[in-house]
Amino acid sequence: xxxxxxxxxxxxxxxxxxxxxxxxxxxxxxxxxxxxxxxxxxxxxxxxxxxxxxxxxxxxxxxxxxxxxxxxxxxxxxxxxxxxxxxxxxxxxxxxxxxxxxxxxxxxxxxxxxxxxxxxxxxxxxxxxxxxxxxxxxxxxxxxxxxxxxxxxxxxxxxxxxxxxxxxxxxxxxxxxxxxxxxxxxxxxxxxxxxxxxxxxxxxxxxxxxxxxxxxxxxxxxxxxxxxxxxxxxxxxxxxxxxxxxxxxxxxxxxxxxxxxxxxxxxxxxxxxxxxxxxxxxxxxxxxxxxxxxxxxxxxxxxxxxx
Numbered sequence: 600x601x602x603x604x605x606x607x608x609x610x611x612x613x614x615x616x617x618x619x620x621x622x623x624x625x626x627x628x629x630x631x632x633x634x635x636x637x638x639x640x641x642x643x644x645x646x647x648x649x650x651x652x653x654x655x656x657x658x659x660x661x662x663x664x665x666x667x668x669x670x671x672x673x674x675x676x677x678x679x680x681x682x683x684x685x686x687x688x689x690x691x692x693x694x695x696x697x698x699x700x701x702x703x704x705x706x707x708x709x710x711x712x713x714x715x716x717x718x719x720x721x722x723x724x725x726x727x728x729x730x731x732x733x734x735x736x737x738x739x740x741x742x743x744x745x746x747x748x749x750x751x752x753x754x755x756x757x758x759x760x761x762x763x764x765x766x767x768x769x770x771x772x773x774x775x776x777x778x779x780x781x782x783x784x785x786x787x788x789x790x791x792x793x794x795x796x797x798x799x800x801x802x803x804x805x806x807x808x809x810x811x812x813x814x815x816x817x818x819x820x821x822x823x824x825x826x827x828x829x830x831x832x833x834x835x836x837x838x839x840x841x842x843x844x845x846x847x848x849x850x851x852x853x854x855x856x857x858x859x860x861x862x863x864x865x866x867x868x869x870x871x872x873x874x875x876x877x878x879x880x881x882x883x884x885x886x887x888x889x890x891x892x893x894x895x896x897x898x899x900x901x902x903x904x905x906x
Contacts, residue, residue, distance in 0.1 A: 614899040634884045635851045636897055640904045641882065642824035642849040643675050649816055651825035651841075652676040653833040656684025656786070658890050660697055660720045664689065664767065666894045671770040675901070676826070678816065679771065679778040680836045683786025686755065687731055689767045690788065694734065695726035728787055735791040739802075747801050750808035752777035754792075779809045782832050813840045824849030828890050830856060830864025838876035846871075846878035852885045853893060 603625030608617060622633035642648055652670060659667065670676055691697075700721035709716055713724040742749070742757050749757070752771075759772030771778045783789045783804055796802055817823070817840050825847055827834050841847045856865035867885045871877040886893065 613903070614896055615903045618896065618900045628887055631884055631886045632888065632893060632896065635853070635886045635893075636900045636904070638824075638849055638851050638882045638884060639826060639897065640901060643901070643905060645822060645824070645849075648822040648824050648848065649678065649820045650676045651678050651680065651823065651827075651837045653680045653825060653837045654685070654828035654890070655831055655833060656682045656688055657717060658828065658894075659685050659688040659692075659767070660717050660722065661891050663891045663894050664692065666898045668765070668767050668770055669898060671767060671774060671776050673905075674774050674776070675905070677776065678813075679776060680833045681778060681780060682831065682833055683780055683783055683789045685778075686758065686768065686780065686788040687727070687786050690734060690758065690762070691722075691727050691730055693762050693766045694730050695723075697722050697726060731787045732791060735788055736795070739791065739795045743795070743799055743802055748803040748805050748808075750805055750812065751780040751783050752809060752812070754783075754804050755780070777809075777812065779813070779836070781806065781809070781836050814843075817841065817844050820844055822848040826851045826853070828853045828894075830854060830862065830866070835863055838871050838874075842874060842876045846875050846881060847883075848878055848881050850877045850881055850883040852883075853888060853890050854885070855887065855889055 601623065604620070604623040606617070606620045606624050608620070618633055618636055621629035624630060642650060654667065658664070671679070698721040700716060700719050702719045704716060706716060709721070715722040715724065715727060738758060738761055742754070755768055755778040756772040759766065759768035759770070762769045768778065770776070783806065784793060792804055823841055823844060825837050825841070827837060827850065838847065850868050850871070852868055854864055856862055858865040858867055858870070868877050868883040872879055877883055
Protein backbone atom coordinates (compact mmCIF):
# COMPACT_ATOMS: atom_id res chain seq x y z
CA UNK A 600 0.00 0.00 0.00
CA UNK A 601 1.16 3.53 -0.79
CA UNK A 602 1.18 5.91 2.15
CA UNK A 603 -0.81 9.13 2.19
CA UNK A 604 1.44 12.14 1.58
CA UNK A 605 0.70 15.70 2.61
CA UNK A 606 0.27 18.22 -0.18
CA UNK A 607 3.01 20.84 0.10
CA UNK A 608 2.77 23.95 -2.07
CA UNK A 609 4.89 27.08 -2.33
CA UNK A 610 4.65 30.26 -4.37
CA UNK A 611 6.45 28.61 -7.28
CA UNK A 612 4.16 25.57 -7.53
CA UNK A 613 2.44 25.20 -10.91
CA UNK A 614 -0.99 23.68 -11.49
CA UNK A 615 0.73 20.55 -12.77
CA UNK A 616 2.87 20.40 -9.60
CA UNK A 617 -0.27 20.55 -7.46
CA UNK A 618 -2.10 17.95 -9.56
CA UNK A 619 0.86 15.58 -9.26
CA UNK A 620 0.79 15.94 -5.47
CA UNK A 621 -2.94 15.21 -5.49
CA UNK A 622 -2.11 11.77 -6.87
CA UNK A 623 -0.39 10.87 -3.60
CA UNK A 624 -2.78 12.67 -1.24
CA UNK A 625 -5.02 9.68 -0.59
CA UNK A 626 -8.41 11.34 -0.44
CA UNK A 627 -10.99 12.03 -1.48
CA UNK A 628 -11.58 13.25 -5.05
CA UNK A 629 -8.06 14.66 -5.46
CA UNK A 630 -6.57 11.31 -6.59
CA UNK A 631 -9.49 10.94 -9.02
CA UNK A 632 -8.63 14.29 -10.59
CA UNK A 633 -5.01 13.17 -10.94
CA UNK A 634 -6.12 9.88 -12.52
CA UNK A 635 -8.55 11.65 -14.87
CA UNK A 636 -5.72 13.77 -16.23
CA UNK A 637 -3.45 10.73 -16.54
CA UNK A 638 -6.11 8.90 -18.56
CA UNK A 639 -6.86 11.89 -20.78
CA UNK A 640 -3.16 12.40 -21.48
CA UNK A 641 -2.75 8.79 -22.59
CA UNK A 642 -6.00 8.88 -24.59
CA UNK A 643 -5.11 12.07 -26.46
CA UNK A 644 -1.61 10.77 -27.26
CA UNK A 645 -3.03 7.50 -28.65
CA UNK A 646 -2.96 7.97 -32.44
CA UNK A 647 -5.39 5.15 -33.28
CA UNK A 648 -7.94 6.26 -30.69
CA UNK A 649 -11.14 8.12 -31.64
CA UNK A 650 -11.63 10.77 -28.95
CA UNK A 651 -15.12 11.90 -27.92
CA UNK A 652 -16.01 15.00 -25.92
CA UNK A 653 -19.49 15.19 -24.40
CA UNK A 654 -20.98 17.99 -22.32
CA UNK A 655 -24.30 19.71 -21.52
CA UNK A 656 -25.03 23.25 -22.67
CA UNK A 657 -25.07 24.95 -19.27
CA UNK A 658 -21.28 25.19 -18.96
CA UNK A 659 -21.13 27.16 -22.24
CA UNK A 660 -22.94 29.99 -20.46
CA UNK A 661 -19.87 30.28 -18.20
CA UNK A 662 -16.18 30.94 -18.67
CA UNK A 663 -15.71 27.19 -19.18
CA UNK A 664 -16.72 27.93 -22.78
CA UNK A 665 -13.14 29.12 -23.23
CA UNK A 666 -11.76 25.75 -22.11
CA UNK A 667 -14.01 23.81 -24.51
CA UNK A 668 -12.98 26.18 -27.29
CA UNK A 669 -9.29 25.44 -26.59
CA UNK A 670 -9.97 21.68 -26.61
CA UNK A 671 -11.19 22.04 -30.20
CA UNK A 672 -8.62 24.62 -31.23
CA UNK A 673 -5.86 22.21 -30.20
CA UNK A 674 -7.62 19.25 -31.86
CA UNK A 675 -7.50 17.14 -28.70
CA UNK A 676 -10.88 15.61 -29.55
CA UNK A 677 -12.25 14.18 -32.80
CA UNK A 678 -16.01 14.28 -32.18
CA UNK A 679 -18.20 16.43 -29.94
CA UNK A 680 -21.68 15.34 -28.85
CA UNK A 681 -23.75 17.94 -27.05
CA UNK A 682 -27.17 19.57 -26.80
CA UNK A 683 -28.85 22.34 -28.79
CA UNK A 684 -28.27 24.78 -25.94
CA UNK A 685 -24.56 24.69 -26.72
CA UNK A 686 -25.33 26.25 -30.10
CA UNK A 687 -27.64 28.75 -28.40
CA UNK A 688 -25.08 29.96 -25.86
CA UNK A 689 -22.14 29.91 -28.25
CA UNK A 690 -24.00 32.02 -30.82
CA UNK A 691 -25.48 34.37 -28.24
CA UNK A 692 -22.16 35.02 -26.51
CA UNK A 693 -20.51 35.68 -29.87
CA UNK A 694 -22.62 38.84 -30.13
CA UNK A 695 -23.88 39.73 -26.66
CA UNK A 696 -22.72 39.56 -23.05
CA UNK A 697 -23.89 37.35 -20.21
CA UNK A 698 -23.48 38.61 -16.64
CA UNK A 699 -22.47 37.35 -13.19
CA UNK A 700 -25.26 36.97 -10.66
CA UNK A 701 -26.26 34.85 -7.68
CA UNK A 702 -28.22 31.67 -7.07
CA UNK A 703 -30.26 33.59 -4.50
CA UNK A 704 -31.62 36.41 -6.65
CA UNK A 705 -35.33 37.21 -6.83
CA UNK A 706 -36.53 35.34 -9.93
CA UNK A 707 -39.86 37.15 -10.04
CA UNK A 708 -38.03 40.48 -10.25
CA UNK A 709 -35.63 39.09 -12.84
CA UNK A 710 -38.57 37.95 -14.95
CA UNK A 711 -40.16 41.39 -14.78
CA UNK A 712 -36.87 42.89 -16.00
CA UNK A 713 -36.52 40.40 -18.86
CA UNK A 714 -33.51 38.66 -17.38
CA UNK A 715 -33.13 34.88 -17.40
CA UNK A 716 -31.16 33.16 -14.63
CA UNK A 717 -29.08 30.06 -15.34
CA UNK A 718 -27.70 29.12 -11.93
CA UNK A 719 -25.73 32.24 -11.03
CA UNK A 720 -25.37 33.45 -14.62
CA UNK A 721 -27.69 36.24 -15.78
CA UNK A 722 -28.85 36.31 -19.39
CA UNK A 723 -30.86 39.34 -20.60
CA UNK A 724 -33.52 38.41 -23.16
CA UNK A 725 -31.78 40.54 -25.80
CA UNK A 726 -28.62 38.49 -25.17
CA UNK A 727 -30.37 35.18 -25.85
CA UNK A 728 -33.62 34.62 -27.73
CA UNK A 729 -33.61 37.90 -29.60
CA UNK A 730 -30.06 37.71 -30.97
CA UNK A 731 -30.32 33.99 -31.74
CA UNK A 732 -33.54 34.56 -33.68
CA UNK A 733 -32.07 37.49 -35.59
CA UNK A 734 -28.87 35.74 -36.64
CA UNK A 735 -30.29 32.24 -37.22
CA UNK A 736 -33.02 33.51 -39.54
CA UNK A 737 -30.41 35.18 -41.74
CA UNK A 738 -28.15 32.14 -41.75
CA UNK A 739 -30.95 29.69 -42.51
CA UNK A 740 -31.84 31.64 -45.65
CA UNK A 741 -28.19 31.61 -46.73
CA UNK A 742 -27.77 27.90 -46.00
CA UNK A 743 -31.03 27.04 -47.77
CA UNK A 744 -29.75 28.77 -50.87
CA UNK A 745 -26.76 26.41 -50.96
CA UNK A 746 -28.11 23.08 -49.70
CA UNK A 747 -31.45 21.63 -48.73
CA UNK A 748 -30.32 18.76 -46.52
CA UNK A 749 -27.48 18.48 -44.03
CA UNK A 750 -26.56 16.68 -40.82
CA UNK A 751 -26.47 18.48 -37.48
CA UNK A 752 -22.66 18.58 -37.61
CA UNK A 753 -22.75 20.04 -41.12
CA UNK A 754 -25.27 22.60 -39.87
CA UNK A 755 -22.92 23.44 -36.99
CA UNK A 756 -20.08 23.94 -39.47
CA UNK A 757 -22.26 26.26 -41.53
CA UNK A 758 -22.85 28.38 -38.45
CA UNK A 759 -19.23 28.14 -37.36
CA UNK A 760 -17.86 29.60 -40.57
CA UNK A 761 -20.10 32.63 -39.98
CA UNK A 762 -18.77 33.26 -36.45
CA UNK A 763 -15.56 34.73 -35.05
CA UNK A 764 -12.59 32.95 -33.51
CA UNK A 765 -13.92 33.36 -29.97
CA UNK A 766 -16.59 30.70 -30.58
CA UNK A 767 -16.63 26.93 -30.20
CA UNK A 768 -18.50 26.50 -33.47
CA UNK A 769 -15.87 28.45 -35.38
CA UNK A 770 -13.09 26.08 -34.30
CA UNK A 771 -15.24 23.04 -34.96
CA UNK A 772 -15.67 24.28 -38.54
CA UNK A 773 -12.05 25.41 -38.88
CA UNK A 774 -10.67 22.05 -37.73
CA UNK A 775 -13.51 19.97 -39.23
CA UNK A 776 -14.47 18.49 -35.87
CA UNK A 777 -18.08 17.26 -36.01
CA UNK A 778 -20.40 18.67 -33.36
CA UNK A 779 -23.31 16.23 -33.27
CA UNK A 780 -26.57 17.35 -31.66
CA UNK A 781 -28.99 14.39 -31.33
CA UNK A 782 -31.64 16.60 -29.71
CA UNK A 783 -31.37 19.45 -32.22
CA UNK A 784 -35.03 20.50 -31.73
CA UNK A 785 -34.57 21.12 -28.01
CA UNK A 786 -33.34 24.71 -27.96
CA UNK A 787 -33.59 28.19 -29.44
CA UNK A 788 -31.66 27.29 -32.60
CA UNK A 789 -33.79 24.17 -33.06
CA UNK A 790 -36.93 26.22 -32.68
CA UNK A 791 -35.72 28.59 -35.41
CA UNK A 792 -35.04 25.63 -37.70
CA UNK A 793 -38.58 24.42 -37.08
CA UNK A 794 -39.96 27.90 -37.78
CA UNK A 795 -38.01 28.07 -41.03
CA UNK A 796 -39.24 24.60 -42.03
CA UNK A 797 -42.84 25.78 -41.83
CA UNK A 798 -42.35 27.62 -45.12
CA UNK A 799 -39.53 25.49 -46.55
CA UNK A 800 -40.68 21.89 -46.29
CA UNK A 801 -37.86 20.73 -48.57
CA UNK A 802 -35.28 21.81 -45.97
CA UNK A 803 -34.09 19.00 -43.74
CA UNK A 804 -31.60 18.80 -40.88
CA UNK A 805 -31.19 15.05 -41.13
CA UNK A 806 -30.16 13.44 -37.84
CA UNK A 807 -29.79 10.08 -39.59
CA UNK A 808 -26.76 11.45 -41.43
CA UNK A 809 -25.17 12.00 -38.03
CA UNK A 810 -25.97 8.44 -37.04
CA UNK A 811 -24.47 7.09 -40.25
CA UNK A 812 -21.33 9.12 -39.62
CA UNK A 813 -21.05 7.72 -36.08
CA UNK A 814 -21.65 4.20 -37.36
CA UNK A 815 -18.87 4.51 -39.93
CA UNK A 816 -16.47 5.89 -37.32
CA UNK A 817 -17.27 3.36 -34.60
CA UNK A 818 -17.21 0.24 -36.76
CA UNK A 819 -13.77 1.21 -38.06
CA UNK A 820 -12.27 2.42 -34.78
CA UNK A 821 -9.37 0.47 -33.29
CA UNK A 822 -9.76 2.24 -29.97
CA UNK A 823 -12.01 4.93 -28.54
CA UNK A 824 -12.09 7.17 -25.51
CA UNK A 825 -14.26 9.88 -24.03
CA UNK A 826 -14.31 12.80 -21.66
CA UNK A 827 -17.95 12.90 -20.56
CA UNK A 828 -19.08 15.93 -18.58
CA UNK A 829 -22.49 15.69 -16.94
CA UNK A 830 -25.16 13.44 -18.36
CA UNK A 831 -28.28 13.40 -20.46
CA UNK A 832 -28.58 12.67 -24.16
CA UNK A 833 -25.00 13.75 -24.85
CA UNK A 834 -23.51 11.22 -22.43
CA UNK A 835 -25.77 8.42 -23.52
CA UNK A 836 -25.15 8.95 -27.23
CA UNK A 837 -21.41 8.53 -26.71
CA UNK A 838 -21.61 5.35 -24.68
CA UNK A 839 -24.50 3.94 -26.74
CA UNK A 840 -22.54 4.04 -29.96
CA UNK A 841 -19.37 2.73 -28.36
CA UNK A 842 -21.06 -0.49 -27.26
CA UNK A 843 -20.95 -1.52 -30.93
CA UNK A 844 -17.15 -1.73 -30.75
CA UNK A 845 -17.33 -3.55 -27.42
CA UNK A 846 -16.95 -0.41 -25.34
CA UNK A 847 -14.73 2.59 -24.71
CA UNK A 848 -11.06 1.94 -24.03
CA UNK A 849 -10.75 5.17 -22.05
CA UNK A 850 -13.49 6.91 -20.07
CA UNK A 851 -13.45 9.92 -17.78
CA UNK A 852 -16.78 10.89 -16.20
CA UNK A 853 -17.17 14.26 -14.49
CA UNK A 854 -20.42 14.64 -12.55
CA UNK A 855 -21.99 15.97 -9.37
CA UNK A 856 -25.00 13.63 -9.63
CA UNK A 857 -25.74 10.52 -7.57
CA UNK A 858 -26.46 7.09 -9.01
CA UNK A 859 -29.05 6.37 -6.32
CA UNK A 860 -32.00 7.61 -8.41
CA UNK A 861 -31.01 5.54 -11.45
CA UNK A 862 -30.28 8.65 -13.50
CA UNK A 863 -27.85 8.58 -16.38
CA UNK A 864 -26.15 11.71 -15.05
CA UNK A 865 -25.28 9.85 -11.86
CA UNK A 866 -24.55 6.48 -13.47
CA UNK A 867 -20.93 5.53 -12.92
CA UNK A 868 -18.51 3.85 -15.29
CA UNK A 869 -19.07 0.47 -13.69
CA UNK A 870 -22.72 0.57 -14.76
CA UNK A 871 -21.66 1.23 -18.37
CA UNK A 872 -19.33 -1.78 -18.13
CA UNK A 873 -22.35 -3.97 -17.42
CA UNK A 874 -23.86 -2.85 -20.75
CA UNK A 875 -20.63 -3.27 -22.71
CA UNK A 876 -20.44 0.47 -23.27
CA UNK A 877 -17.09 0.64 -21.48
CA UNK A 878 -14.64 -2.25 -21.70
CA UNK A 879 -14.00 -4.34 -18.60
CA UNK A 880 -10.29 -3.51 -18.76
CA UNK A 881 -10.73 0.14 -19.79
CA UNK A 882 -8.75 2.94 -18.18
CA UNK A 883 -11.61 4.73 -16.46
CA UNK A 884 -12.47 7.00 -13.56
CA UNK A 885 -15.46 8.77 -12.02
CA UNK A 886 -14.60 12.29 -10.92
CA UNK A 887 -17.24 13.77 -8.63
CA UNK A 888 -16.67 17.48 -9.12
CA UNK A 889 -18.29 20.58 -10.54
CA UNK A 890 -17.08 20.98 -14.11
CA UNK A 891 -16.38 24.72 -14.06
CA UNK A 892 -13.90 24.16 -11.22
CA UNK A 893 -11.98 21.18 -12.57
CA UNK A 894 -11.96 21.86 -16.33
CA UNK A 895 -9.45 24.74 -16.07
CA UNK A 896 -7.22 22.55 -13.88
CA UNK A 897 -7.46 19.63 -16.30
CA UNK A 898 -6.71 21.88 -19.27
CA UNK A 899 -3.75 23.58 -17.58
CA UNK A 900 -2.23 20.26 -16.57
CA UNK A 901 -2.71 18.74 -20.02
CA UNK A 902 -1.14 21.81 -21.63
CA UNK A 903 2.13 20.98 -19.90
CA UNK A 904 1.87 17.24 -20.49
CA UNK A 905 1.00 17.48 -24.20
CA UNK A 906 3.40 20.24 -25.27
